[in-house]
Amino acid sequence: MSRLLFMSFIKPNWRASTSIKLGNHINTLFPPSDCTLSRNISFFNKLPADDIWRGVTAVSNAGKKRGRGKGTGRKVAKDLNKGQTIGLGKKSCIWPGLNAPILRGNELIYQQKQSENEDREKNIIQLRDSMGNFKLSKLNPIDRGWSGTKMPGRSIGPPDSVGEDSFKLFDTRVLENKIVFIMKGNMGRKRRYSVLSVTGNKNGLAGFAIAKAPEVRTALRKSKNRAGQKLISINLYENRTINHDFYTAFGKTKIFVFKKPEGYGLVCHRAIQTICKVLGIQDLYAKIEGSTNLQHIVKAFFIGLMRQKSYDAIAKETNLHIVERQVAKNGFPQIKASPLLNVNTSEKDRIIDFMQFTLGNKIVLKKKKIPPYFVNSKGHNIFESKNERFRNQQNVRLHKLVNSYI
Secondary structure (H helix, E strand, O other), rough: HHHHHHHOOOOOOOOHHHHHHHHHHHHHHOOOOOOOOOOOOHHHOOOOOOHHHHHOOOOHHHHHHHHHOOOOOOOOOOOOOOOOOOOOOOOEEEOOOOEOEEEEEOEEOOOOEOOOOOHHHHHHHHHHHHHHOOOOOOOOOOOOOOOOOOOOEOHHHHOOOOOOOOOOOOOEEEEEEEEEEEEEEOOEEEEEEEEEEEEEEEOEEEEEEEEEOOOHHHHHHHHHHHHHHEEEEEOOOOOEEEOOOHHHHHHHHHHHEEOOOOOOEEOHHHOOOHHHHHHOOOOOOEEEEEEHHHHHHHHHHHHHHHOOOHHHHHHHHOOOOEEEEHHHHOOOOEEEEEEOOOOHHOOOOOOOHHHHHHHOOOOOOOOOOOOOOOOOOOHHHHHHHOOHHOHHHHHHHHHHHHHHHH
16 A cells, blocks of 8 residues: 555646645655755766866867967976985984884883984985985076077087097087967967077187077977087187177178287177187177177177288288287287288388278277366366375375475
8 A cells, every 4th residue: 555655746737735644654654864965976076186186277279379378277286295314414313113012022112212323214215215316406607598588698518429530629509599489371380499508619610500499498409409510610710709800781780890909808799709609709899789699799799809800811812011019019010921922112101990991991980078067167176286286195295394384
């Protein structure tokens, strides 16, 4: 009877009054238990943590193409316990249950201080293994490049060896690292990295190249190897500077380069300074006019270096003696080259400016220096004339003695 009543209870067209009566009857047949309904599966425990985090910080594919969501990656917390070993330090201690067993045979171990030589080497080895390979937070100031942790100016080592030929004494420096885009019909905007680097052996042999690749490391490697394949030999004066002053240009970039004495240093643009270090040039001054496009600067400087003439070639071309007067030698004249033929008497009196000859009749743009405000001031001149006698102690004493007898 109860089975028939239960089957009739679940019919959809049963009246409400009948359902109440039958419901009470069912409660008598199946008494309720003391349990509460619980939901063990939810949104937070159904998905892993990575999927939940990705759902909060994700960016659509269209947004990714437009460069959005670059800094939305999950930031992993820093492990502050990395490299720390329990009980190891200035006062090494044994902690039962943490760094030592509670029982050793039938003996109960208590907390105590370790001896100085007990398991010290093992603990040091464990400490090194736990720390693993870690990166230095700061670079060496010599190797950090032009601007902090960015690539331009940083050394990336010598080019890769080709067969038996190796570049042992070479050093490669990055001059430019930028992102370029190209439009493809099927891929859309395609991003690549463009790297300009220069390599040299610091002895008059250098080369530069530009390479592009989808990844930075590939672009750096390609640029470095291409620069090693395009080496240029440049003659240096006394293995420290250029042969003579010269003018060079590429595009809208104009460069005036001047030869300097020993100890002057490199006073020039940072790209030219990097090239000089790779080449072995130590003393030089360069002034740039016009555009400061980095690639134009590099190309113009290498063109000027390759167009240098030797002293013998200049003497043969001008049919004159090349004489150098150095300030360090008190202007003592020194003949550097002489023409093969005898100099005509009509050309002896002719004076040619060597700088004007090498610069190609180009004049360096020099800004007019404005004198300070007090130079032409009448009151300042009076002040200086009154204080003239106080310039040194001996004249001051003499002035006081003269005034005392007057």
